[in-house]
Amino acid sequence: GAGVSQSPSNKVTEKGKDVELRCDPISGHTALYWYRQSLGQGLEFLIYFQGNSAPDKSGLPSDRFSAERTGGSVSTLTIQRTQQEDSAVYLCASSLGAAPPLHFGNGTRLTVT
Amino acid sequence: AQSVTQLDSQVPVFEEAPVELRCNYSSSVSVYLFWYVQYPNQGLQLLLKYLSGSTLVKGINGFEAEFNKSQTSFHLRKPSVHISDTAEYFCAVSDSRASKIIFGSGTRLSIRP
Numbered sequence: 001g002a003g004v005s006q007s008p009s010n011k012v013t014e015k016g017k018d019v020e021l022r023c024d025p026i027s028g029h030t031a032l033y034w035y036r037q038s039l040g041q042g043l044e045f046l047i048y049f050q051g052n053s054a055p056d057k058s059g060l061p062s063d064r065f066s067a068e069r070t071g072g073s074v075s076t077l078t079i080q081r082t083q084q085e086d087s088a089v090y091l092c093a094s095s096l097g098a099a100p101p102l103h104f105g106n107g108t109r110l111t112v113t
Numbered sequence: 114a115q116s117v118t119q120l121d122s123q124v125p126v127f128e129e130a131p132v133e134l135r136c137n138y139s140s141s142v143s144v145y146l147f148w149y150v151q152y153p154n155q156g157l158q159l160l161l162k163y164l165s166g167s168t169l170v171k172g173i174n175g176f177e178a179e180f181n182k183s184q185t186s187f188h189l190r191k192p193s194v195h196i197s198d199t200a201e202y203f204c205a206v207s208d209s210r211a212s213k214i215i216f217g218s219g220t221r222l223s224i225r226p
Contacts, residue, residue, distance in 0.1 A: 042218035056213045101159040
């Protein structure tokens with residue numbers, strides 16, 4: 001594809017429900033990142049994949065958050081038992097090789113009511 | 114572990130005036146440094162990057178940044194800003210193994226006519 005694709009673009013869910021956010025990176029990009037951007041805040045690192053493995057999960061806020069990547073391509077970020085503080089824009093980015101820059105998707109805006 | 118500090122959350126300047134957005138980092142290893150820009154209602158895009166070599170890096174739209182290892186800084190500058198430069202600017206750092214990329218909290222640049 002031409003760029004990083006994220007779906008859905010918007011998601012409204014009720015507190016306590018589970019949500020899945022999807023990221024399709026640029027074809028051939030080996031590295032994939034998830035970030036969270038809250039209103040008025042910077043980008044909070046969540047998790048990083050190199051291929052299908054996640055060398056660094058240190059940014060996941062709690063055990064309600066998990067992510068996986070299959071086939072070295074698509075990644076899914078899952079939030080279980082959503083809370084209102086999970087409301088944010090979730091950004092995915094991918095990069096090629098050992099010297100990024102990152103190519104960002106347009107994000108998924110998650111609203112927990 | 115790396116960290117990034119953007120000292121100014123907001124910077125207002127007049128059109129055609131010069132601007133400097135400050136960024137300081139900490140790392141125990143060699144680093145890659147980046148500036149990303151997020152225009153209103155758009156995704157993040159790379160403005161410029163420092164990987165190695167010349168410490169003065171030129172980017173798009175007339176921006177440049179200087180890597181100062183002794184001061185652990187990577188300040189962004191433009192000699193004359195335009196209304197279209199109104200955006201949020203993020204400094205980012207990764208170690209030279211190009212793993213986790215950490216972003217600062219962002220600086221909102223507002224241009225007054």
